[in-house]
Amino acid sequence: MLLAVMPIYTYKSLRAAGSSGAWFRRAVLLRLAAFLALSTPLVWLAVCAERSQLSTIAIEQSRLDVKNLARAFSEEVNSTISTVDMSLLHLRTHWEQGHEGFSTQVERLNKELHGRVIMQVSVTDAQGRLVYSSARPANGMDLSDREHIRVHLEGHGDVLFVSHPVLGRVSGQWSVQFTRPIYRGGRLDGVIVASVAPAYFSRFYADIDLGPDTSIALVRYDGTVVARQSRNGSGDIGKVLRGYPYYAWRTDKTEKAGYFQRHGQLDGIERVYAWRDLPNYPLTVTVGESLADANAHYDKQKTILVRTGVVANVVLALLGWVAIAAADNRRRAVKALAEAEARWKLALNAAGEGVWDWNLATAMLNLSARAQALLDVATPAIACPPDTLYQTIHPEDMGRVIRALRDHYEGRTPDFMAEHRVRQRDGRWSWILARGMLVERAPDGSPLRMIGTFANIDERKNAEEQIIHQAHHDALTGLPNRLLFGDRLQQAIRAAQREQTRLAVLYFDLDKFKPVNDTYGHAVGDALLVEVAKRVAGTLRESDTLARLGGDEFVVLLPGCSEAMQARLVAETVLAQLNLPFVADGHVLHISGSIGFALFPDNGLDSEELLRSADVAMYSAKSTGRGRVCGPDEHLPVAA
Numbered sequence: 001m002l003l004a005v006m007p008i009y010t011y012k013s014l015r016a017a018g019s020s021g022a023w024f025r026r027a028v029l030l031r032l033a034a035f036l037a038l039s040t041p042l043v044w045l046a047v048c049a050e051r052s053q054l055s056t057i058a059i060e061q062s063r064l065d066v067k068n069l070a071r072a073f074s075e076e077v078n079s080t081i082s083t084v085d086m087s088l089l090h091l092r093t094h095w096e097q098g099h100e101g102f103s104t105q106v107e108r109l110n111k112e113l114h115g116r117v118i119m120q121v122s123v124t125d126a127q128g129r130l131v132y133s134s135a136r137p138a139n140g141m142d143l144s145d146r147e148h149i150r151v152h153l154e155g156h157g158d159v160l161f162v163s164h165p166v167l168g169r170v171s172g173q174w175s176v177q178f179t180r181p182i183y184r185g186g187r188l189d190g191v192i193v194a195s196v197a198p199a200y201f202s203r204f205y206a207d208i209d210l211g212p213d214t215s216i217a218l219v220r221y222d223g224t225v226v227a228r229q230s231r232n233g234s235g236d237i238g239k240v241l242r243g244y245p246y247y248a249w250r251t252d253k254t255e256k257a258g259y260f261q262r263h264g265q266l267d268g269i270e271r272v273y274a275w276r277d278l279p280n281y282p283l284t285v286t287v288g289e290s291l292a293d294a295n296a297h298y299d300k301q302k303t304i305l306v307r308t309g310v311v312a313n314v315v316l317a318l319l320g321w322v323a324i325a326a327a328d329n330r331r332r333a334v335k336a337l338a339e340a341e342a343r344w345k346l347a348l349n350a351a352g353e354g355v356w357d358w359n360l361a362t363a364m365l366n367l368s369a370r371a372q373a374l375l376d377v378a379t380p381a382i383a384c385p386p387d388t389l390y391q392t393i394h395p396e397d398m399g400r401v402i403r404a405l406r407d408h409y410e411g412r413t414p415d416f417m418a419e420h421r422v423r424q425r426d427g428r429w430s431w432i433l434a435r436g437m438l439v440e441r442a443p444d445g446s447p448l449r450m451i452g453t454f455a456n457i458d459e460r461k462n463a464e465e466q467i468i469h470q471a472h473h474d475a476l477t478g479l480p481n482r483l484l485f486g487d488r489l490q491q492a493i494r495a496a497q498r499e500q501t502r503l504a505v506l507y508f509d510l511d512k513f514k515p516v517n518d519t520y521g522h523a524v525g526d527a528l529l530v531e532v533a534k535r536v537a538g539t540l541r542e543s544d545t546l547a548r549l550g551g552d553e554f555v556v557l558l559p560g561c562s563e564a565m566q567a568r569l570v571a572e573t574v575l576a577q578l579n580l581p582f583v584a585d586g587h588v589l590h591i592s593g594s595i596g597f598a599l600f601p602d603n604g605l606d607s608e609e610l611l612r613s614a615d616v617a618m619y620s621a622k623s624t625g626r627g628r629v630c631g632p633d634e635h636l637p638v639a640a
């Protein structure tokens with residue numbers, strides 16, 4: 001059958017349709033390339049966005065750091081300058097009260113301040129000539145041209161002045177001059193000068209490692225670098241910075257602190273800067289952390305991010321490859337399935353077979369056009385729960401169908417096959433051969449889906465029935481033959497045994513039949529035999545069986561007959577019919593018959609014995625004159 005050779009595509013077989021070669025198919029590789037061309041930029045866009053986010057965080061963190069440092073630095077520097085200023089005021093008081101013991105005061109003060117700041121102290125007269133120096137003997141040198149002296153000689157009031165850093169000609173050391181005017185009697189009497197090494201202002205940060213490119217500077221109101229802690233060491237002291245936003249303090253006093261980001265003027269390094277004005281002095285502190293240092297804190301995270309991107313890209317590529325290869329496999333399998341389906345449907349249609357697909361989970365039966373015609377249903381999909389099969393299947397076939405289904409479900413048969421009748425819409429029964437096989441089971445093993453075919457077998461069934469009929473019936477009269485009669489007689493005997501009843505058999509042979517044949521021909525003899533069968537059958541009950549054993553011999557089974565009298569009565573009735581004239585093929589014929597009968601169990605305990613008894617009785621009737629009925633007890637006359 002076609003079903004046996006056609007491929008059955010199940011989910012498993014679809015999966016199996018894929019092969020390792022699928023990975024390297026051109027179509028798969030092209031799709032993978034397209035997938036990667038789309039997904040890779042997305043992955044790296046995400047990585048770049050995250051890296052940029054980290055850079056933003058780095059700069060924000062850096063701003064916070066430099067802001068805090070600028071505040072701390074400004075407080076420290078302010079404290080140092082206050083110390084210097086307080087010391088100047090203290091020494092000025094001494095100087096104003098008299099010059100004696102002034103050197104001692106200076107030494108004592110330096111001792112007290114040791115560790116915080118060490119100052120050299122000088123004093124000029126009202127003309128700017130040096131009258132005292134803690135570093136060397138006063139030689140009356142004219143210092144009136146120096147900015148930090150001149151500013152007081154010009155009279156700008158009692159304010160602290162901070163000078164440009166000056167590189168000592170002899171010492172080679174930088175110093176910054178802090179000066180205040182000296183008054184006597186309300187008039188300018190000179191200038192007191194404290195010289196301080198700029199390193200004092202940034203020493204506090206020498207030990208703080210913010211990164212190699214961090215810059216901490218103290219800048220004068222005109223942009224002059226007073227002190228700077230950077231990779232350049234003290235090399236930048238005295239240089240003038242231009243164009244920085246913190247100059248605004250001179251015009252716009254509202255801004256006292258702020259940020260900016262730029263390339264450093266002194267070393268070209270890009271930094272995040274925080275600046276803050278000293279509250280009481282014309283100085284600004286700046287702290288700058290290089291972007292490279294700020295970002296270095298997040299280098300590890302950035303490296304991890306890049307590695308994550310690489311891993312994500314690889315994983316995405318592999319997953320994409322698997323998914324694309326699987327999709328390609330499935331597409332090919334489905335295509336192969338469609339082609340195969342088309343092929344075998346064509347083959348099945350050509351063979352006149354209908355295809356059915358029964359979903360047991362939804363109880364829906366899908367039918368091809370041919371299957372629909374065979375079942376004689378109006379739609380290609382019908383509800384068909386297993387317990388409604390009896391509505392369409394012939395009751396006599398139902399048990400066989402259910403058994404075949406159960407055998408297949410339980411694995412005893414490789415496929416399902418059953419021949420059964422189905423009811424047509426006009427009420428007729430039509431024979432079909434149903435074949436099928438389970439293609440899907442639930443995880444618990446219960447059947448989910450079956451597919452199969454229907455074929456109409458009416459013709460074969462009719463032929464079979466005809467053969468069976470011919471094997472059991474007499475071709476001339478249509479009566480049961482010896483075989484069928486023997487079968488029915490055995491069944492009747494078994495029933496009589498079970499029910500403790502009796503039955504009778506008549507055995508009769510026509511008298512003077514041969515002359516009919518001889519006189520009118522065989523065809524007339526045949527016609528007479530047919531008429532005899534009809535007439536005798538007409539005298540019997542439906543439950544009786546009239547059979548032709550051959551020639552002009554007939555038997556009758558009387559299942560309900562329990563008395564010899566009854567049997568005799570039936571035999572007499574049959575005989576009366578045989579004695580009546582027959583018309584066969586236009587000829588009026590007169591025959592008769594000799595009838596013997598026997599009873600079960602009286603005259604035989606099985607069919608053969610019983611028939612033999614009836615035959616013997618018939619022979620008695622024949623030999624005692626013909627045209628009569630004889631029972632089993634009526635013996636043959638003793639031969640003369």
Ligand SMILES: Nc1nc2c(ncn2[C@@H]2O[C@H](COP(=O)(O)OP(=O)(O)OP(=O)(O)O)[C@@H](O)[C@H]2O)c(=O)[nH]1
Pocket residue numbers: 476509510511512513514515517521522523524525526529550551552
């Ligand atoms: N026409 C016809 N004749 C048959 C058929 N079968 C057997 N015969 C004939 O039927 C006759 C039966 O023989 P007998 O029963 O001895 O002949 P009979 O004349 O009835 O003799 P008795 O029974 O002694 O009265 C034979 O001539 C057979 O050839 C048949 O199917 N058709």
